[in-house]
Every structure is written in structure tokens, then in C-alpha cells.
Amino acid sequence: MATYSDAVLDEIRSRVDIVDIVSQFVGLRKAGASWKGLCPFHAEKTPSFMVNPARGIFHCFGCGVGGDAFGFLMRQDRLSFPEAVRALARRGAVELPEERARGGESDREDLYRAMHLAETFYAENLWRAGGERARQYLETRGVDPTVAKRFGLGYAPDGWDSLLSFMRGQNIPDDLLEKAGLVVPRQTGGGFYDRFRGRLLFAIRDLQGRVVAFGGRAFGDEQPKYLNSPETPLYTKGQTLYAIDLARDAIRxxxxxxxxxxxxxxxxxxxxxxxxxxxxxxxxxxxxxxxxxxxxxxxxxxxxxxxxxxxxxxxxxxxxxxxxxxxxxxxxxxxxxxxxxxxxxxxxxxxxxxxxxxxxxxxxxxxxxxxxxxxxxxxxxxxxxxxxxxxxxxxxxxxxxxxxxxxxxxxxxxxxxxxxxxxxxxxxxxxxxxxxxxxxxxxxxxxxxxxxxxxxPPAASAPGVPLAEKELLLLLLHVPASRAALLQIVDEADVAHPPLRALLAALRRRPDAAAEALMSDLPGDAERGMLAALLLDERDWSDAETVETVVTQFSQRFDLKRRLRRIREVSRAIAEGQAAGDVSLPGLQAELQALQREGQQARELTLGGSSEPRSQARPSGPRGVHTNG
Ligand SMILES: [Zn+2]
CATH class of the missing domain: 3.40.1360.10 (Dna Topoisomerase Vi A Subunit; Chain: A, domain 2)
Incomplete structure (x- = not known):
């Protein structure tokens, strides 16, 4: 998922304060080591949205969403991952290596650039000679010039290719302008012409203050009275609000x-x-x-x-x-x-x-x-x-x-x-x-x-998350010293819960990583939400003796599990062999007996259901565990 190196992402994480970022959108109150507020992603009346500044993560115990600062911005402002990285890099004054991301991404960047250039062009035309008609219109409507400038009002000159020729001078290709909704293809003869002509233009911006569309108003009786940008990769009708970038702070x-x-x-x-x-x-x-x-x-x-x-x-x-x-x-x-x-x-x-x-x-x-x-x-x-x-x-x-x-x-x-x-x-x-x-x-x-x-996605406390698996991941995440020992004996097959298993796999790939840094390694929302939930666990892990005991317990438990698994495999192999007519499987049978000797508990757990040993294997029942040769 990451197109930026772990080192870059870690640096950005360390430079931005997630409480700062989240509290732009959510009223937060201190609660222990974390901060608490009403979840912005689902409707709730009592706060279950937690932000932990030390870990740089957020998690909602109500709806299960969670993640780091990048994940929060992606969700909140509908950004792609690279966009969120760039936004936070700017905020944290981290210089990004000039990696060009995937083609789609650079396309969007090009569109933003074209829209920005268009806004500049239209605004300049409003205030220079030629824009008298528009300025006079603003005056009769009582619009203060400072307000007009703050809102980035512009004027699209009459004529068919004013913007087009300006953009050609800036080396912006015609087809990009068409994609941005700024020009319209001619019906005959090929080529394009300006969409907005002889109109007062209002720049429509997204939450980051980037221009995504224009609305054009006619001065006289021209139809239509209002002409808006069409839907483009940057602009979907009904999804945004005019002036939200300027009004956001006051609204809050x-x-x-x-x-x-x-x-x-x-x-x-x-x-x-x-x-x-x-x-x-x-x-x-x-x-x-x-x-x-x-x-x-x-x-x-x-x-x-x-x-x-x-x-x-x-x-x-x-x-x-x-x-x-x-x-x-x-x-x-x-x-x-x-x-x-x-x-x-x-x-x-x-x-x-x-x-x-x-x-x-x-x-x-x-x-x-x-x-x-x-x-x-x-x-x-x-x-x-x-x-x-x-x-x-x-x-x-x-x-x-x-x-x-x-x-x-x-x-x-x-x-x-x-x-x-x-x-x-x-x-x-x-x-x-x-x-x-x-x-x-x-x-x-x-x-x-x-x-x-x-x-x-289910919260970490939701039913369906096996307690033992959750405890194991808690230990691995919060006590890095436990990883070397545990990762050796724990197998992905020991963890049945898919998000927890994905977490284990991520830890195995980067056992030295800080727990919160695994956020960008995880494939989806369910996994990131789970990681955030586990990181918010405020248990005290500093007691080395307790930790050692827990590690030992886990080691024993997973060692036992591994043996049980082997017993099942061997039993099945014997049964299948016998079903196929092969009655001499001395090696496997010896192993099975050894395994069974090793643990009373193991015997109880796996063989309790088939305590009637049979002397003959049933051909139709390879699953029946055969315990004596
Ligand atoms: Zn929520």
C-alpha cells in the first residue's frame, strides 16, 4: 500500500501530533493517557472515539475504525494515501523524496494544477483592464472587493479561446483541460473552446482549499443564468459545499x-x-x-x-x-x-x-x-x-x-x-x-x-475475537522483547481471526518495527482498526517478571497447540494410509505414540471424542483417529 518508504512515513508520524490533527474536527477531552471525543465516523451520543498521542493512533470503540494520522485524514477528508502523506508532510515540514506515484495519482495532481492556473487566470482578468463589466456587476450587487478577492472570484473573458491560449502558453495540454471541465470539444473540425465565456466565476474548493470546479454566473439575460463545471475526477455534484474551506473554522x-x-x-x-x-x-x-x-x-x-x-x-x-x-x-x-x-x-x-x-x-x-x-x-x-x-x-x-x-x-x-x-x-x-x-x-x-x-468492522472487544489470540497480539505489540521468542513458536495457523492473523504476518515481516509503524503495512480497514484498538490497551507492561510469565505461558500453550496439530496430521496420515490398504506405517505410528505420551492434556483434548480404539480402520472413515496398530 505504501508508496513512500517506512523511514519517511515514520518521520512524518513523529513530526505531527495526532491530537492536533483530530481536534481540528472533533472536540477532544483528556482521558488517561488518551483523548476522548464523539466519533466523526458514526453517530453516537457518548464518546467512544479515542486518540492516543504517544502511539499516534485513533480508534473508535463504537464502530471499530482506527488508524494513524494518515488513516484519519484519508477518512475525514476523503484523501488517497499519497495525498494524506503529502498533506501531513507539509504540516510536519518533512521533505518528501520526489517520487512520482502511480499514473492515476499524477493525473490528479495535474488536474489540480490546471484548476489552480485557471483560477489565477480568471482572477487576474477580473481586476485588470477588460474586467470592468464584471467589477461593475459586483459593485451593483454590493460585493466588497476584499471579499471578492478572498473568495477568489474571477472573470471569464468573452471570446472562444482566452483560457485555451493562456493554458497553451503554460504547456497545459488541451485534453487535460477537457478532463478538468474547462474546455468543450468543438462539434465539427476538432479542437476545443472555452466552457466559461463572459461570466463571473466562483471557484469551488475542497477542504484543502484546492479548486475543484467553477460556477459561472451570467451578467445579463444569457442562458443559463448559472453554468457549473461538469463532474470531473476532482468534482462530484452534491458532495461538496461552496466556501467550506473558508467557513470550516467559524462553523466549528x-x-x-x-x-x-x-x-x-x-x-x-x-x-x-x-x-x-x-x-x-x-x-x-x-x-x-x-x-x-x-x-x-x-x-x-x-x-x-x-x-x-x-x-x-x-x-x-x-x-x-x-x-x-x-x-x-x-x-x-x-x-x-x-x-x-x-x-x-x-x-x-x-x-x-x-x-x-x-x-x-x-x-x-x-x-x-x-x-x-x-x-x-x-x-x-x-x-x-x-x-x-x-x-x-x-x-x-x-x-x-x-x-x-x-x-x-x-x-x-x-x-x-x-x-x-x-x-x-x-x-x-x-x-x-x-x-x-x-x-x-x-x-x-x-x-x-x-x-x-x-x-x-467489529471492534476489538466484539464477540468473535478469540481472547487468547488477542492477548498474544497485545503482548507482541506492547512488549517488543517478547517477539523473538514468540514469533519462532507461533504459527499463522495458530491465529484464526483474520485481522489478527494479518497483524501477526506484518509483525513477522518487520519484527523490529514500532507497533504503530505497522499501520501502513496492513491491507485494510479491519486490520488497521484492530491494530489501533490493541495499541489503546492501557495495561502496564513494564513489570518484567509478569511479562516473562506470560511469555512462558504462551510458549507452552503454542508448543502444545503445535503438538496437537501434529497429532491430527499423523492420525490422518495413518487413517488415510490404512484406507488405501497400506497397513504398515510403523514410523508414523511410533511418532503418534510418542506425541501422545508427551501430554495428558493433549490426549484429553484430541482423543476425548474417540475413546473407543478400534483394531480395524474403517475404509470409509479416514477422519476416524486410529490409536493402536
Ligand atoms: Zn465510530
């Missing part, structure tokens, strides 16, 4: 995110003192976007215009009350209570009719916007009220039945049962139905909806 500090739709809504909010604002890139928000925000805060406020379009958006939001496929559950709490620490509280702020955040901020100022946020309600209570309002238009039993079903469905998605109970009482009164009936229906739907999620 305020424990809330403001989620708006448009680029200018977002810019204006930042300009008016709401730096925790991100935009969905013009579409309704997706579960992936909410899961992204869940990493940094506990509350998201989204804005709906009090008109029909806003109502549509609210309906769509109801669907999102379901846990996403990333298994991040969010509950919407009417009271806005902080008791539900694992859930993302999703609130709805209603804008005055005809306003979006941009126009409200420009015409009424930050105070009005803040008031609007202050009046926000939980998405759930909003959705319930809307379901009730709709009933008024539906007369008769049929309308009530529809409303009943819809409200029961909404209630079934509330994770906090106390809240759900209170809400169903309230809704029942308003609907004129029996509260108990509504509650029962919601429970029934809830049971049907809550499908078991795809299982995360």
Missing part, C-alpha cells in the same frame, strides 16, 4: 452552519459577519452535504423563502429526516435541545416573502438576518405544521387519513422518542385524532423503516 467555533443556496447569498453572509455560511451550489442540500457539516457542528440552519419554491424545498427536506447512507443520523429537535449530542439539529429559517439571504442582507442588514435565524424552528416542527396546514385544504375523511399517514411517517423518523411522543400528542390534538393511535402507527412505521445499517 460557533457549532453551527448557515446553509444557503446561492454563491452571492454566501458571499453576502460572510461580508455581513456570518463567516459560518456555506452554499449548496444552487441545488437542494444532499445527505452527503449534511454529513460533511456534521463533522464540524451540531446545528445547521437552512433558509426557505416563504413562497412556493420554499415549500417544495421543505418537502424535500422531510425526506432527509432519514439516516443517510453514510450512517450519520440526524434528529431535528423542536426545542433545539443539546441533549441529542450525536445528532445534527436541522433548523429552518423562513425569509420574508420575496427575499433570499442576499437581498435581505443588502436591504435590511445583518440585524434582520440574525433575527430571522433567531426565529428558526426545527425542520421537524416545520414539516409537521406544513402537513397540518395542508389538511385544511383537504376536506373529509380522506384528507384526514392522508394527513394522518404523513404525520405518522414524519414522527416515525424522530430518533428521540420523548420528543416524538410529545409531538404526536400535539399533532393528534390539531388533527382531531387519537394520540395513542397516531403514536402506534408512528412506531410501526419506525420499526419498518429502521433497517439495520451495513455493519462496520
Amino acid at each position: 467555533a460557533k457549532d453551527r452552519a448557515l446553509l444557503v443556496e446561492g454563491y452571492l447569498d454566501c458571499l453576502m453572509a460572510h461580508q455581513h459577519g456570518f463567516p459560518e455560511t456555506v452554499a449548496t451550489l444552487g441545488t437542494a442540500f444532499t445527505p452527503a452535504q449534511l454529513a460533511l457539516l456534521r463533522r464540524y457542528c451540531g446545528e445547521v440552519v437552512t433558509f426557505f423563502d416563504a413562497d412556493a419554491a420554499g415549500q417544495k424545498a421543505a418537502e424535500r427536506a422531510e425526506e432527509l429526516l432519514e439516516p443517510s447512507r453514510d450512517s450519520v443520523a440526524w434528529a431535528v429537535n423542536r426545542s433545539g435541545s443539546f441533549a441529542d449530542a450525536g445528532a445534527l439539529r436541522l433548523r429552518v429559517a423562513l425569509l420574508p416573502a420575496g427575499h433570499d439571504p442576499d437581498t435581505l442582507l443588502r436591504s435590511e442588514g445583518a440585524g434582520a438576518f440574525e433575527e430571522c435565524i433567531g426565529r428558526s424552528r426545527s425542520l421537524l416542527s416545520y414539516a409537521l405544521d406544513r402537513a397540518l396546514t395542508d389538511t385544511r385544504d383537504m376536506s373529509g375523511a380522506r384528507g384526514r387519513a392522508t394527513a394522518f399517514a404523513r404525520i405518522a411517517m414524519i414522527l416515525s423518523k424522530v430518533s428521540n422518542s420523548e420528543e416524538a411522543l410529545a409531538l404526536s400528542r400535539e399533532a393528534a390534538v390539531k388533527l382531531g385524532v387519537d394520540a395513542a393511535q397516531l403514536w402506534i402507527e408512528a412506531q410501526r412505521l419506525g420499526g419498518a423503516l429502521r433497517r439495520p445499517a451495513a455493519g462496520p
Whole structure:
């Protein structure tokens, strides 16, 4: 898996503090030698996510994920391993040997470079002669030039090949530009032309602040009004949020995110003192976007215009009350209570009719916007009220039945049962139905909806991890002095649990390695999670005498196991030989007898089930252990 040498990886590990890195994303509290917090990778209410700075590892006892600083960044920011290595190398000021990684990797690097050059080109065009039209547009929209510069706004000049010829000057091949979504192939005659022409450009960045896409806004009535980059290897729609790189720190500090739709809504909010604002890139928000925000805060406020379009958006939001496929559950709490620490509280702020955040901020100022946020309600209570309002238009039993079903469905998605109970009482009164009936229906739907999620890798404490095997690996990892003796007598066949066996194999390949350094040798998440779990064991291994006793016990146990295995092999060989008609196997039989003499325990364990010795081997039963010749 590693494309960098162990020495380089070890150096990076030693230079970065994993507590530092993790606490950018997770609130951590000291707990013994480790730090503890709410797992960013699964929804939980009590912290089971541990970080150990001495070992440089993390592990979640809830969902089983674990690893080192590289593994954390890969998971958190969706980086490839080389990307995580480079990110941490920069952080730790470790110089990397200029190894060119695999082709795919260098491709991505080239794409990032092309996007970066394009951003520079567009930004320069905004502020130099020729960009007057765009600058004037920003002025009429009230965008402060310093904000425009911080967001990296740009201008794509009119003309078909402004960017193309600039890129040719930089030796960037045309097909790379096409891959990056910056140019479009001509219908006839071959060649390409610029995708963005005569538009104001917004740079969309990833969490590392690298440009992955552009959004272009027309100045006049040109269609479409907004033109975005297509999906590329760097950019997947609905997975990222505009300005997340700029807003991340503020979102974490305020424990809330403001989620708006448009680029200018977002810019204006930042300009008016709401730096925790991100935009969905013009579409309704997706579960992936909410899961992204869940990493940094506990509350998201989204804005709906009090008109029909806003109502549509609210309906769509109801669907999102379901846990996403990333298994991040969010509950919407009417009271806005902080008791539900694992859930993302999703609130709805209603804008005055005809306003979006941009126009409200420009015409009424930050105070009005803040008031609007202050009046926000939980998405759930909003959705319930809307379901009730709709009933008024539906007369008769049929309308009530529809409303009943819809409200029961909404209630079934509330994770906090106390809240759900209170809400169903309230809704029942308003609907004129029996509260108990509504509650029962919601429970029934809830049971049907809550499908078991795809299982995360088992934690080290999970059933199915043989205790003796786990103890052995604990000893090997925590007491390097035990390795020489134990690795000689322990066989991979002695360890049945696959992740533990992979760990043993990794130790055998590098018996001198520090335990945590084995992280990058392991093939998968299950193995890395297991290693992290074992490294977090806080047992005191400094008592040499105890350690010696344990090593001796293990030596004896595995010596015994090895003999038992040999007894089984020899027994089988004898039985098979006899089945084939060969009745003279004196060597094997002598060995078997010797083995059996060696241990009372061995005899009990292997032969206890076949204590009736037979004088004749049964041809059909090679598995029957034959004990006397
Ligand atoms: Zn977890």
C-alpha cells in the first residue's frame, strides 16, 4: 500500500501530533493517557472515539475504525494515501523524496494544477483592464472587493479561446483541460473552446482549499443564468459545499452552519459577519452535504423563502429526516435541545416573502438576518405544521387519513422518542385524532423503516475475537522483547481471526518495527482498526517478571497447540494410509505414540471424542483417529 518508504512515513508520524490533527474536527477531552471525543465516523451520543498521542493512533470503540494520522485524514477528508502523506508532510515540514506515484495519482495532481492556473487566470482578468463589466456587476450587487478577492472570484473573458491560449502558453495540454471541465470539444473540425465565456466565476474548493470546479454566473439575460463545471475526477455534484474551506473554522467555533443556496447569498453572509455560511451550489442540500457539516457542528440552519419554491424545498427536506447512507443520523429537535449530542439539529429559517439571504442582507442588514435565524424552528416542527396546514385544504375523511399517514411517517423518523411522543400528542390534538393511535402507527412505521445499517468492522472487544489470540497480539505489540521468542513458536495457523492473523504476518515481516509503524503495512480497514484498538490497551507492561510469565505461558500453550496439530496430521496420515490398504506405517505410528505420551492434556483434548480404539480402520472413515496398530 505504501508508496513512500517506512523511514519517511515514520518521520512524518513523529513530526505531527495526532491530537492536533483530530481536534481540528472533533472536540477532544483528556482521558488517561488518551483523548476522548464523539466519533466523526458514526453517530453516537457518548464518546467512544479515542486518540492516543504517544502511539499516534485513533480508534473508535463504537464502530471499530482506527488508524494513524494518515488513516484519519484519508477518512475525514476523503484523501488517497499519497495525498494524506503529502498533506501531513507539509504540516510536519518533512521533505518528501520526489517520487512520482502511480499514473492515476499524477493525473490528479495535474488536474489540480490546471484548476489552480485557471483560477489565477480568471482572477487576474477580473481586476485588470477588460474586467470592468464584471467589477461593475459586483459593485451593483454590493460585493466588497476584499471579499471578492478572498473568495477568489474571477472573470471569464468573452471570446472562444482566452483560457485555451493562456493554458497553451503554460504547456497545459488541451485534453487535460477537457478532463478538468474547462474546455468543450468543438462539434465539427476538432479542437476545443472555452466552457466559461463572459461570466463571473466562483471557484469551488475542497477542504484543502484546492479548486475543484467553477460556477459561472451570467451578467445579463444569457442562458443559463448559472453554468457549473461538469463532474470531473476532482468534482462530484452534491458532495461538496461552496466556501467550506473558508467557513470550516467559524462553523466549528460557533457549532453551527448557515446553509444557503446561492454563491452571492454566501458571499453576502460572510461580508455581513456570518463567516459560518456555506452554499449548496444552487441545488437542494444532499445527505452527503449534511454529513460533511456534521463533522464540524451540531446545528445547521437552512433558509426557505416563504413562497412556493420554499415549500417544495421543505418537502424535500422531510425526506432527509432519514439516516443517510453514510450512517450519520440526524434528529431535528423542536426545542433545539443539546441533549441529542450525536445528532445534527436541522433548523429552518423562513425569509420574508420575496427575499433570499442576499437581498435581505443588502436591504435590511445583518440585524434582520440574525433575527430571522433567531426565529428558526426545527425542520421537524416545520414539516409537521406544513402537513397540518395542508389538511385544511383537504376536506373529509380522506384528507384526514392522508394527513394522518404523513404525520405518522414524519414522527416515525424522530430518533428521540420523548420528543416524538410529545409531538404526536400535539399533532393528534390539531388533527382531531387519537394520540395513542397516531403514536402506534408512528412506531410501526419506525420499526419498518429502521433497517439495520451495513455493519462496520467489529471492534476489538466484539464477540468473535478469540481472547487468547488477542492477548498474544497485545503482548507482541506492547512488549517488543517478547517477539523473538514468540514469533519462532507461533504459527499463522495458530491465529484464526483474520485481522489478527494479518497483524501477526506484518509483525513477522518487520519484527523490529514500532507497533504503530505497522499501520501502513496492513491491507485494510479491519486490520488497521484492530491494530489501533490493541495499541489503546492501557495495561502496564513494564513489570518484567509478569511479562516473562506470560511469555512462558504462551510458549507452552503454542508448543502444545503445535503438538496437537501434529497429532491430527499423523492420525490422518495413518487413517488415510490404512484406507488405501497400506497397513504398515510403523514410523508414523511410533511418532503418534510418542506425541501422545508427551501430554495428558493433549490426549484429553484430541482423543476425548474417540475413546473407543478400534483394531480395524474403517475404509470409509479416514477422519476416524486410529490409536493402536
Ligand atoms: Zn465510530
